[in-house]
Amino acid sequence: MAAASRTVDAVWKLESARIIAGLVRLVRDVGLAEELAQDAFVAALEQWPEAGVPDNPGAWLMAVARRRAVDRIRRSQLLARKQEQLARELEREPDREPDDVLRLMFISCHPVLPTPARVALTLRLVGGLTAAEIARAFLTTEPRITGRITEAKQTIAARRLPFELPAGAELSTRLASVLEVVYLVFNEGYSASAGEDLLRPDLCLEALRLARLLAELAPHEPEVHGLAALLEIQASRAEARTGPGGEPVPLAEQNRARWDQLLIHRGFAALLRARDLGGTPGPYVLQAAIAVCHAQARTAQDTDWAQIAGLYAALELVLPTPVVRLNRAVAVGMADGPGAGLDLVDPLTGDPALRDYHLLPAVRADLLARLDRPAEARLEFERAAALTRNAAEREFLLRRAARLTGAAVPVRTLGQAAEEFLGRADLDTATLRSYGQTLRRLRLSLGDGLALAELSAAQVAAVFATAWDDAAARTWNRHRAAVGSFGAWAGRDDLTTEIARRVAPPSSPQAFDLALLWARELPLREHTLWRLLHESGAGAAAVLALNVEDLDLDDRRARSGRGWICWRAQTARLLPRLLAGRTRGPVFLADRRPGPARTPAAAELCPETGRGRLSYERAEYLFKQATGHTLRRLRP
Amino acid sequence: MRYLMTSLATDTAPDEKLFTEMAKFVEEMSAAGILLATGGLERGGVRLTSVGDEITVTDGPFAEAKEAVGGFALVEVRSREEAIELGRRFRRIVGDGVSVIQQVYGA
Structure with a gap:
């Protein structure tokens, strides 16, 4: 990018929100406002490199965009007098409010x-x-x-x-x-x-x-200041939370001298503003208060965990999500010991929302390690590593797992058994894929390192309840059969004993009542299009491609390729109203004139209004919005 | 990325108009989340010089220091061009004079 256009880009980023917002107020259409602002931006790209950046670039951009808005309204020939009045009003409106x-x-x-x-x-x-x-x-x-x-x-x-x-x-x-x-x-x-x-x-x-x-x-909304405070303080740790190799450094081990004091102070100030406004603290204010507690501790040892645990308890009341419960468990684990933390974490393992959340096993692992249960801790660290999608974090978790000694007795693990089972040559690809899905879930939920001998039917049932309780009966039974097959192969016939087969309810195709649709008050264009599709049985693409000159209104038919599209009374009643005297161009028009960046071929434009042809995507979208179905449903 | 803009002190006293315009500009930039800190600096100040083991502390003003910094602004922006654009707006308000914009590393 040349220097001049980089300058335009910088000005644009500083100004565009106010320009677009001002234009939306004027033209009451987000799409059009953005288009007008874009036009002004393009004009700046053309003119500024030669003429120089104007004294007040924001006002310059706004003036250009606003002129185009007025022009555009003046140019449209529909409702000429009303538009003229609109354009005059628009000229009087202030640039920004x-x-x-x-x-x-x-x-x-x-x-x-x-x-x-x-x-x-x-x-x-x-x-x-x-x-x-x-x-x-x-x-x-x-x-x-x-x-x-x-x-x-x-x-x-x-x-x-x-x-x-x-x-x-x-x-x-x-x-x-x-x-x-x-x-x-x-x-x-x-x-x-x-x-x-x-x-x-x-x-x-x-x-x-x-x-x-x-x-x-x-400024009068405490939660707004709460969010600002939370973000300032979290951002203050950005430098300290990754190590030289990009690996994450947990809060307790961060070098607090690298925290950005400027941002911390901004965070404090924002939280004070929120508190001054009073009222019951909302979720962002509470999270910011927790962040401030951490920021105030000079060393990790100085952290006031009891206060943080109290704030999390308050947060859980207004934001009772599993993730908040998990964080509260961490704080309680620090304030009252790992046993107390684990008591709060364990009930979360059955929560479907946390099924793939790597921090759940990571937190459990940490608590287990502090309780001196290294074998379980290691398994949980490995599970967490398998669940995270972030490479640096995975490394970190695997290193923590490797640091835990003990439980080194060679046993056959769930991971190994699953690999061998899926590596068999006698299964076809589709079966392998299906079995693979089931076993992948078991491995992610229970951990690759789990000894196969210790895998219990109750654990399998818990995984099923968390992962597939909402699934269709067929899916449930497919997973059940996969575990059965794996168990039989591995000499563990008992694995499915606690999972019941499910019976599928009879299927009921969703009814679509056309009479109800016609009974509604429909926009003229949509009503005509849908009637025509229904009465003719023609495809939507062919109908949208029709031009006014193709129509034979008297004979109720239109030329389409080599054939004819024919309609009946309802369409015949609506078509003349839709055309409103137009003689050429697309029958079904888009709502707006196309932007300058994408001017279509002349045949796709209405010569009278300058509007483009209604696109297939848009037509499908409109029908979907109105009925929840696709246009195919209109075919008789 | 952060940039520090320092402006050299001038002898002209600011008038009422400059004050109002500047206050508006500072308010706008703070509102946009861009201006992190700003302030004016005293004339002179204290100078510390270290040579070998010896550190000398001298009180100002310093007659020889022609290019004394009179004020600063710390901004957080997305690009160097944004910083320059803000500098332009600032200079347009304050009139004749010189400012220097430098990226701040480690933040």
């Missing part, structure tokens, strides 16, 4: 959006990151991120989510959704869930910035 960015965050973190979409959209709209940058941070592909963002924007448009600050009781649930997204971004950066590195500092910084911004925008 203080709450714009906060409103934008409430939209991009709206609970109707799936969480990954919320994360991607927030980083895109509020963080100013490109799809490529987001993809890199989350170790995924650019098209996947672009897809998530596009879909999210469509949902926002389809649901007509308002650009408003939620009020009253709704505010706290909506705010929780925003805080969750920021916390997720931070955690993804802080404890990279996959890959070689344990930290992705860019994401941490992005989350910190969002949290600090939010604290300024919503």
Whole structure:
């Protein structure tokens, strides 16, 4: 990237949230606002390298985007006078209002959006990151991120989510959704869930910035300051929590001189602000208070574990998740001894939510080691190592396992037996894959190092209850048969004695009642499309490809390739209303004119309105939103 | 990444307008989570010089020090370009003078 375009990029990242937020207020459409902002960004890329960066680059970008917004509204010929009035009103609107960015965050973190979409959209709209940058941070592909963002924007448009600050009781649930997204971004950066590195500092910084911004925008919300405090203090340990080889260094062993005092102080200050606001402490304030306890201890020995255990008890009341219970057990294990900790951990081993959570066996292992039960501890460390997806952490756990001596008597283990069983030559691939799945779960849950002779039917039953209790009866029985087969081969016929076979309920195909659909008030375009699909029995792609000039309204049919698409009375009633006098171009049009970056061929555009052809994906999406089914269901 | 921006002291006294604009800028940058710390520095200060085993402490002001730092800002940004852009905005507010931007390592 040339120096000039890097400058434009830097300005963009500093300004885009406010620009996009201001535009959303003006045009009330997130997709269009982002497009207009992008246009302004492109204009800057073209002009700044020659003309120089303007004195107030943010205002320059906003002015360009706003001019395009007015132009675009003026150009559209529909409802000409109303649009003219709109355009004039838009010119009078102020560039920015203080709450714009906060409103934008409430939209991009709206609970109707799936969480990954919320994360991607927030980083895109509020963080100013490109799809490529987001993809890199989350170790995924650019098209996947672009897809998530596009879909999210469509949902926002389809649901007509308002650009408003939620009020009253709704505010706290909506705010929780925003805080969750920021916390997720931070955690993804802080404890990279996959890959070689344990930290992705860019994401941490992005989350910190969002949290600090939010604290300024919503200063009366204690939880906002709680989150900011929590992130500042966690970030203060970033340097100290990995060793020279990238391996994790546990809190107790970190060199506290490497903690960033500047961030710790910012964290303290944020927590004080939260406390000053009063009220019952929420989950982020409590977690921040715990983080502050750690930050205040000059050495690990000075840690006030009793206070931390108390804070976790309070946290468990407002956030009763298995992970919080596990953390509380760790604190209790430090305050009252490993036995007390283990008493709290053991009931968690049957929790399906923690089935693949590597920290559960890691915590158990640590407590067992301190109780001087090295053989069990070692098994648990190995299990934890097998469960983690992070390479540096796996190394660390395996080293801790190796440091525990004892239990070195050679016995046949579950891991070895499973490998031999699956290595047999007399099983076909499909069977092997199916058996492999079942045994993989047993090994992950019980540990490769478990002696086969000690494997009990009760343990197997517990694994089944945790892993597959919700599964279909067929799946349950398949896993049961796999264990039976493995047991018979290994001389352990008793393994399935505590698992009952399940009976499958009779299948009931989900009914789809067309009459109910037609009874609803449907948008004209969708109604026409769906009627036409139903009456003609033609494929959706062929119907969407129709142009106005292909239609023969009198004979109720249209030319399609070499054949005809024919319809009946209902479609015939709707079509003229949909066409509204258009004579050429696609019959079914998209909602908006395509952006300048993706101008389609002329044949795909309506010559009168400039709108593009409704895409197959969009048509499927709309039907799915309305009915939960695919368009095929419309065929008679 | 963090950058430290230091600005050389000038003789011109800041007027009311500069104060308001600067306060607004500082507030905006803090709100955006970018500005971590900022402050003005006294003229002169204390100078410590070590030669061999001997450490000399001298009180300022130092007539020979033409390029005395008058203020600093510690910012957390995503790129060098972002730091430069912030520096530009700062210079536009304060008028004639010199600032230096340096990346801070180990943080």
